[in-house]
Amino acid sequence: LEQQQATKFRNVFLVLHVYEQAQIFIELTKKQRARVYRYLTPEELGATFNAIEEEPERVISYFDEMTPNYAAAVITQMYTDNAVDILAFAEKKNLANYLRLMPREKSDEIKEMLHYEDKTAGSIMATELVKIVGNQTARSGLHVLKKEAKEAETIYYAYVIDDDEKLIGVVTLRQLLISDDDALIRDIMNDQVKSVKVDEDQEDVAKTIRDYNFLAIPVTDYDNKLIGIITVDDIIDVIDEESAEDYSGLAGVDIEDSPDDPFKAAKKRLPWLVTLLFLGMSTATLISHYEQLVSEASILAVFISSITGTAGNAGTQSLAVAVRKLAYKDDDTKTIMRTIFTEAITGLVIGLVTGLTIFVIVGLWKNNFILGLVIGLAMMCAIIVANLAGSLIPIVMDKLGFDPAVASGPFISTLSDLTSVLIYFNIAGLFLSFITGTGN
Amino acid sequence: LEQQQATKFRNVFLVLHVYEQAQIFIELTKKQRARVYRYLTPEELGATFNAIEEEPERVISYFDEMTPNYAAAVITQMYTDNAVDILAFAEKKNLANYLRLMPREKSDEIKEMLHYEDKTAGSIMATELVKIVGNQTARSGLHVLKKEAKEAETIYYAYVIDDDEKLIGVVTLRQLLISDDDALIRDIMNDQVKSVKVDEDQEDVAKTIRDYNFLAIPVTDYDNKLIGIITVDDIIDVIDEESAEDYSGLAGVDIEDSPDDPFKAAKKRLPWLVTLLFLGMSTATLISHYEQLVSEASILAVFISSITGTAGNAGTQSLAVAVRKLAYKDDDTKTIMRTIFTEAITGLVIGLVTGLTIFVIVGLWKNNFILGLVIGLAMMCAIIVANLAGSLIPIVMDKLGFDPAVASGPFISTLSDLTSVLIYFNIAGLFLSFITGTGN
Numbered sequence: 001l002e003q004q005q006a007t008k009f010r011n012v013f014l015v016l017h018v019y020e021q022a023q024i025f026i027e028l029t030k031k032q033r034a035r036v037y038r039y040l041t042p043e044e045l046g047a048t049f050n051a052i053e054e055e056p057e058r059v060i061s062y063f064d065e066m067t068p069n070y071a072a073a074v075i076t077q078m079y080t081d082n083a084v085d086i087l088a089f090a091e092k093k094n095l096a097n098y099l100r101l102m103p104r105e106k107s108d109e110i111k112e113m114l115h116y117e118d119k120t121a122g123s124i125m126a127t128e129l130v131k132i133v134g135n136q137t138a139r140s141g142l143h144v145l146k147k148e149a150k151e152a153e154t155i156y157y158a159y160v161i162d163d164d165e166k167l168i169g170v171v172t173l174r175q176l177l178i179s180d181d182d183a184l185i186r187d188i189m190n191d192q193v194k195s196v197k198v199d200e201d202q203e204d205v206a207k208t209i210r211d212y213n214f215l216a217i218p219v220t221d222y223d224n225k226l227i228g229i230i231t232v233d234d235i236i237d238v239i240d241e242e243s244a245e246d247y248s249g250l251a252g253v254d255i256e257d258s259p260d261d262p263f264k265a266a267k268k269r270l271p272w273l274v275t276l277l278f279l280g281m282s283t284a285t286l287i288s289h290y291e292q293l294v295s296e297a298s299i300l301a302v303f304i305s306s307i308t309g310t311a312g313n314a315g316t317q318s319l320a321v322a323v324r325k326l327a328y329k330d331d332d333t334k335t336i337m338r339t340i341f342t343e344a345i346t347g348l349v350i351g352l353v354t355g356l357t358i359f360v361i362v363g364l365w366k367n368n369f370i371l372g373l374v375i376g377l378a379m380m381c382a383i384i385v386a387n388l389a390g391s392l393i394p395i396v397m398d399k400l401g402f403d404p405a406v407a408s409g410p411f412i413s414t415l416s417d418l419t420s421v422l423i424y425f426n427i428a429g430l431f432l433s434f435i436t437g438t439g440n
Numbered sequence: 441l442e443q444q445q446a447t448k449f450r451n452v453f454l455v456l457h458v459y460e461q462a463q464i465f466i467e468l469t470k471k472q473r474a475r476v477y478r479y480l481t482p483e484e485l486g487a488t489f490n491a492i493e494e495e496p497e498r499v500i501s502y503f504d505e506m507t508p509n510y511a512a513a514v515i516t517q518m519y520t521d522n523a524v525d526i527l528a529f530a531e532k533k534n535l536a537n538y539l540r541l542m543p544r545e546k547s548d549e550i551k552e553m554l555h556y557e558d559k560t561a562g563s564i565m566a567t568e569l570v571k572i573v574g575n576q577t578a579r580s581g582l583h584v585l586k587k588e589a590k591e592a593e594t595i596y597y598a599y600v601i602d603d604d605e606k607l608i609g610v611v612t613l614r615q616l617l618i619s620d621d622d623a624l625i626r627d628i629m630n631d632q633v634k635s636v637k638v639d640e641d642q643e644d645v646a647k648t649i650r651d652y653n654f655l656a657i658p659v660t661d662y663d664n665k666l667i668g669i670i671t672v673d674d675i676i677d678v679i680d681e682e683s684a685e686d687y688s689g690l691a692g693v694d695i696e697d698s699p700d701d702p703f704k705a706a707k708k709r710l711p712w713l714v715t716l717l718f719l720g721m722s723t724a725t726l727i728s729h730y731e732q733l734v735s736e737a738s739i740l741a742v743f744i745s746s747i748t749g750t751a752g753n754a755g756t757q758s759l760a761v762a763v764r765k766l767a768y769k770d771d772d773t774k775t776i777m778r779t780i781f782t783e784a785i786t787g788l789v790i791g792l793v794t795g796l797t798i799f800v801i802v803g804l805w806k807n808n809f810i811l812g813l814v815i816g817l818a819m820m821c822a823i824i825v826a827n828l829a830g831s832l833i834p835i836v837m838d839k840l841g842f843d844p845a846v847a848s849g850p851f852i853s854t855l856s857d858l859t860s861v862l863i864y865f866n867i868a869g870l871f872l873s874f875i876t877g878t879g880n
Contacts, residue, residue, distance in 0.1 A: 251760030320691030
């Protein structure tokens with residue numbers, strides 16, 4: 001595709017959408033990339049780099065391949081939010097180098113944003129936005145938009161500020177177009193402008209943009225000064241990321257980044273599995289405690305997995321519902337109390353129905369209704385406990401400031417194994433003479 | 441808030457964002473709603489209704505409260521895609537009535553869209569879009585956009601069509617603004633326009649919009665005729681919906697719609713639990729088969745839950761990874777074979793490490809390394825099988841045309857319980873004399 005044929009490559013490459021350019025770029029060999037750095041200007045490659053969605057470490061290694069001057073120029077051309085995401089992983093020495101080689105204004109913006117905490121509005125915002133003032137006319141507002149059209153991340157919203165850079169309104173490009181040319185911005189702007197604070201959780205920002213169907217939302221600091229903008233495409237990434245996290249939590253594996261190399265994949269999954277195995281050993285220890293009971297009535301062993309399995313499933317359902325409810329941030333005390341109450345009653349109903357079902361099945365199958373009663377009762381109690389744990393654990397984790405999605409599915413099932421076995425053998429112990437009398 | 445005080449209500453209500461209007465509207469009593477229907481024009485209420493995200497059945501009931509003429513006028517004001525989502529749930533008689541009372545053009549569009557299959561591009565597209573032709577100037581293109589600004593779902597993209605209504609290009613409002621006024625559309629347009637077919641899966645549409653960071657994408661029929669547009673806010677709903685479905689599948693419960701009434705919640709969750717309970721009974725039957733073995737070596741019962749639990753967790757991890765990989769639609773045979781191969785080797789590695797761990801633990805704990813060997817071997821085999829099942833089942837389901845996310849977590853764990861127990865007792869049977877000889 002490209003053997004010293006710079007113009008030919010440029011003709012083919014530059015008509016592509018930046019996403020496609022990025023897809024091609026990441027497939028290149030080191031030698032091919034070296035050529036690309038010679039064939040393309042930093043402006044052109046900066047646009048491509050905006051669309052690369054690889055791990056930051058890998059993008060950093062591309063920068064290391066370039067001359068520092070070229071790298072700094074490429075970074076300068078990138079949107080600040082994208083550049084910061086990557087530079088957060090650069091070596092201190094290289095970072096200082098790049099910052100020194102780029103225009104002062106850009107390096108100041110990057111330095112400031114490197115201080116925003118991960119997963120806050122500040123860390124995903126761009127600083128390239130369109131500001132106008134209230135006593136401009138629509139015509140002059142449109143003029144500003146045209147001028148900024150190449151730089152700004154979106155020109156479909158222009159934010160109106162007062163003399164102190166404070167956010168006082170918003171006009172859409174649509175409004176500017178349909179307004180009278182001489183209308184004053186302050187008269188056509190929407191002064192009910194929604195904004196987010198710089199340290200707000202990115203998940204809350206996503207919720208606002210989604211609910212209001214915005215294309216972008218302005219970011220302000222604590223003086224209500226306008227400092228950035230978050231666009232809907234950043235938010236789609238956030239939604240993806242958060243839903244992948246929830247899903248990963250429930251499965252006990254990081255699905256976002258599952259390597260194709262089986263040894264690496266195993267290395268990522270083993271910590272969870274081995275932790276749960278050790279946790280599961282406490283269940284084994286507990287059963288071991290009741291070994292005497294099992295040897296007297298081996299029939300009891302038959303139903304261990306039915307009880308732990310069903311309680312585990314019920315607990316996972318309850319956990320998933322609680323995690324979802326918490327994600328929607330209705331976390332006032334009243335809602336929480338109602339969630340717990342609902343789950344408790346739900347657990348009771350489910351436990352009753354499931355317990356009765358297994359009572360009838362076991363009773364008929366083994367022709368032993370006392371055994372059926374033991375299994376049914378144990379299953380009912382185990383389900384009620386698992387349901388309560390499934391809703392309580394994420395709520396407690398949320399209160400303690402952890403992500404409730406981490407109280408993951410495998411953890412709940414393993415924990416509910418333990419309580420289920422405890423409940424089961426204690427109930428079985430009470431009825432032992434009846435079971436062995438007729439059963440075994 | 442509103443006792444015959446129409447103007448006061450209008451003053452307060454109409455300055456709010458439509459999302460906030462919708463939030464207020466759905467909290468009103470029937471009596472209050474009746475007043476709103478008198479106070480607001482159909483145009484105003486139509487805008488509010490675009491932002492209502494309740495169940496369609498409930499929105500239909502609002503229409504039933506209005507006079508048919510008013511209802512038809514409100515529906516006419518709504519975006520076609522939103523209106524269709526709701527009208528799909530209207531009674532035949534009422535639907536015919538509404539369609540008769542609205543302008544011919546709108547009712548034709550709605551009728552056509554009611555035929556598109558659920559979850560395809562056709563079912564989520566809007567028909568309000570801006571079309572221009574290639575030999576217009578930028579000035580006249582801008583003029584068209586201004587004229588359509590009130591009607592169209594987005595004016596930030598204008599699609600260029602030829603004489604046969606076929607899609608040949610796209611210009612963004614940004615491009616129109618920065619171009620020379622007299623430049624021809626055909627010269628400034630991007631002719632590499634991405635579009636989707638009307639029957640394409642909404643998930644694929646979402647992927648395209650997300651990857652390319654589009655604000656909207658055009659929809660064409662099989663003659664490449666331009667028939668609709670899908671905007672990024674529709675796509676956010678799709679992404680939410682699909683991720684909620686995946687999550688629900690893994691948990692075995694519909695998290696999107698978990699009622700606050702515990703009896704209704706129980707009713708929704710019980711079918712899954714009882715199905716799995718019956719499936720779990722086959723595990724119990726299997727163990728029952730080996731009851732003789734257990735009564736001879738009750739120590740075996742101690743480790744049932746460790747083995748089934750760990751294999752279940754490993755299977756769930758493997759399932760989650762496979763479902764995710766399938767969602768990204770790399771479903772050529774080569775990728776599938778590689779996924780299965782990776783999971784098999786991963787299972788082998790995980791099985792080896794976990795098996796060795798439990799071998800050492802059990803060996804030391806029970807001072808019986810033969811028992812340790814049995815447990816370790818059983819765990820290794822059970823994990824390998826669970827891992828393979830976890831990746832194979834969603835792939836097979838996908839091939840058969842089912843949503844792989846339905847091959848849910850609880851199903852995999854219950855299935856892996858069965859195979860794990862089978863493997864466990866068969867291995868244990870081989871070593872029985874050694875176990876009872878030193879162990880129990």
